[in-house]
Amino acid sequence: MSAALAFRAGTLAFWLAVLALWWAAPPIGDAPSVPIDDVPPGPISEVPSAPAGEAGAPAPAASTATFTLAEVAAHARADDCWMAIAGEVYDITAYVERHPSEPELLLPWCGREATEAYRTKTRGRPHSARADGLLVQYRIGTLRGP
Numbered sequence: 345m346s347a348a349l350a351f352r353a354g355t356l357a358f359w360l361a362v363l364a365l366w367w368a369a370p371p372i373g374d375a376p377s378v379p380i381d382d383v384p385p386g387p388i389s390e391v392p393s394a395p396a397g398e399a400g401a402p403a404p405a406a407s408t409a410t411f412t413l414a415e416v417a418a419h420a421r422a423d424d425c426w427m428a429i430a431g432e433v434y435d436i437t438a439y440v441e442r443h444p445s446e447p448e449l450l451l452p453w454c455g456r457e458a459t460e461a462y463r464t465k466t467r468g469r470p471h472s473a474r475a476d477g478l479l480v481q482y483r484i485g486t487l488r489g490p
């Protein structure tokens with residue numbers, strides 16, 4: 345009888361030991377720990393993107409500067425040429441030499457409100473979409489009154 349008792353006690357001790365080892369050991373397949381400081385907060389879609397332009401128009405550069413016509417007028421030279429076109433101010437100095445018309449047509453508009461001149465090329469026909477795309481690259485701000 346005591347042998348049977350000893351056998352049961354031994355079996356109990358064995359399973360208790362198995363249980364203790366099972367608790368103590370780390371789970372198999374535990375994910376390796378990654379320092380969470382390296383992970384930027386928020387979903388990836390929150391990464392800032394360029395502001396979208398109006399439908400069909402290229403997005404203008406994001407300058408928030410404003411200029412009066414008097415300030416624009418201080419840049420009325422071939423080597424320092426600003427223009428106000430449709431409420432925006434452009435510094436086209438770098439483009440003056442590349443403009444395909446004779447300089448006499450373009451230069452008088454440096455330092456001035458040139459919306460109509462740009463819209464018609466002073467020849468009754470509009471600039472191309474390519475020209476519009478070039479223009480936005482030279483935007484430096486918005487026109488403010490008076």
Ligand code: HEM
Nearest residue numbers: 439444445449450453458461462465466471472475478479
């Ligand atoms: C506001 C004064 C301006 C006037 C009077 C003017 C006038 C003209 C003229 C006469 C032509 C050549 C003839 C023609 O293609 O019909 C021309 C072509 C062109 N201009 Fe201007 N322009 C002006 C401003 C600008 C500006 C600010 C840009 C761009 C930054 C520009 C970009 C172009 C381009 C790319 C062409 C080639 C033809 C086209 O793509 O339409 N122009 N412009």
